[in-house]
Amino acid sequence: MKGFVLGGVSSGVGKTVATLAIVRTLADAGYEVQPAKAGPDFIDPSHHEEIAGRPSRTLDLWLEGEDGLRRNYARGEGDICVVEGVMGLYDGDGSSTAMVAEALGLPVVLVVDAEAGMESVAATALGFREYADAIGRDVEVGGIVAQRAHGGRHEQGIRDALPEALEYFGRIPPSPDLEIPDRHLGLEMGEEAALPRDALQDAAETIDAERLAAVATEPPRPETPVEAADAVDATVAVASDAAFCFRYPATIERFRERAELVTFSPIAGDPVPHCDGVYLPGGYPELNAEDLESAGTLSELGDRASEGLPVLGECGGLMAMSQSLTTAEGDRSEMAGILPADVTMHDRYRALDHVELEAIEGTLTARAGESIRGHEFHYSSANVGRDARFAFETVRGDGIDGDRDGLTEYESLGTYVHVHAESGGFDRFLESIER
Structure with missing residues (x-):
């Protein structure tokens, strides 16, 4: 199963909403989508399941080890796996989004807050791409999804500013309906605070499903095959x-x-x-x-x-x-x-x-x-x-x-x-x- 990782420039940039919109647009294009979450999260995956109709896989190097991570990925079902990152792309010493992407050999689609920028959005994305080389990580940032970006001149300005090495996959329009309530452990669960389907559909229509499908790659197989363990009488x-x-x-x-x-x-x-x-x-x-x-x-x-x-x-x-x-x-x-x-x-x-x-x-x-x-x-x-x-x-x-x-x-x-x-x-x- 091919896939890509949706990384953020920081926490709170709107990765979950972008993930849900991408799942929706890929499904509308006829792809069977397997959602996944980098990091030890229970709440974001509940939102994934509400939209994708199948449980979201948990991908965490610290919890699972590299081979366990690949086994858990391989247990997924579908044509394309969309992996929502945790925090900012490079944040976290136990299992950052970048570490998960590197272990699986998957490209990164970067979610950038574009509410008040155009050229600066491109500069931010290019910095995230080049930082991987600076710290010796084999992570490929292939392009962006512009969060809270308007259409028209705003969107065109972002596209024009991107260097050739970075693709533009679409935008998430600013909308109060695309906000998930939170509480002390994070967002509310998916069944409690599902986004309005019409607002999510509108966001999905501003994302290029075929470009995203084309950037997805197949990760290496786990060394230990995915096999059911022996049954216990319990x-x-x-x-x-x-x-x-x-x-x-x-x-x-x-x-x-x-x-x-x-x-x-x-x-x-x-x-x-x-x-x-x-x-x-x-x-x-x-x-x-x-x-x-x-x-x-x-x-x-x-x-x-x-x-x-x-x-x-x-x-x-x-x-x-x-x-x-x-x-x-x-x-x-x-x-x-x-x-x-x-x-x-x-x-x-x-x-x-x-x-x-x-x-x-x-x-x-x-x-x-x-x-x-x-x-x-x-x-x-x-x-x-x-x-x-x-x-x-x-x-x-x-x-x-x-x-x-x-x-x-x-x-x-x-x-x-x-x-x-x-x-x-x-x-x-x-x-x-x-x-």
Whole structure:
């Protein structure tokens, strides 16, 4: 599958809107489009899926390694893969957009804010193209999409200013309808704040689908072939609702490939399914804390965990496994009570980084002494009991207390870190809960 990377000159330049418009214009031209996201994001991919009609792939060198990155890309379906970048093109030491483009050998289409410029837009794009050589990265910036650019003289001025080495692929017109609301963890989810289809269609019509299709290239195949792993005799129950919505598609794929998968909604009060283990992904438990407390599912889950049912929680899942959750406004709700911790939300984020953990002892996602890589981004802190047991030391990142992560109680584990299926963590989880 051919593809290209949509990089930005900075965060906030409008990469997500440009990605959605490009997906739309390619689909209108008859191409099957596979969306993807560089970096450990859950929110932007939800918008991709709303428009493309298929899950967006997560492409992160730190989380997956180079071969894992290529395997995850190769699992995609379609004619063209559109990879939305993270932050600015060269920003980030763990897995920048440029690093992902280089690992996959894909060209970069640069999103440049053109609201108040013409020649300066071309100068900016040329600087991004030449910077790759200056730092020794094999990254090809092939052209631009002009964000917030008017038509007529404005558009023509941008086109005329571009050097021959840079193609003009089109523009995203300025429009208040092409703005996605945000909140403390980023944009709102795709199903909550989908862009108006007519505004997105108008933007799609100002982009040249055939030029974009022509610039796409085929990445190298992974060294390790894409094959389904051996099945395990286990059923895993995955919480899935507005409180637990941060999960990588590759994780769900791995569960379905290797085990039986069932889903349930703690917000709706669904009973905990008959299963061998439970996965509580991240999400927004703080926005649904009262419903989670009153529904009763978390209380039942706490009872089941105390009887030995393994529960794995990541970030929001850790919060739900705690004794209590207090919002930034001071409202306190009882949670599952599995872990000896009380969680409090804050107005500013408490951690944001690629993370490396080393297992102190064998746990649900790693054997003793193994390292596992992931990502953390949260606005909460956990006040843990004096007798709390930790499964990991933090080699990189903040974890729960700055030095450690992974609270463990009974047969359960709660961590602030999100890991990808290519890390091996979820394979270890499935093998741990096998009957």
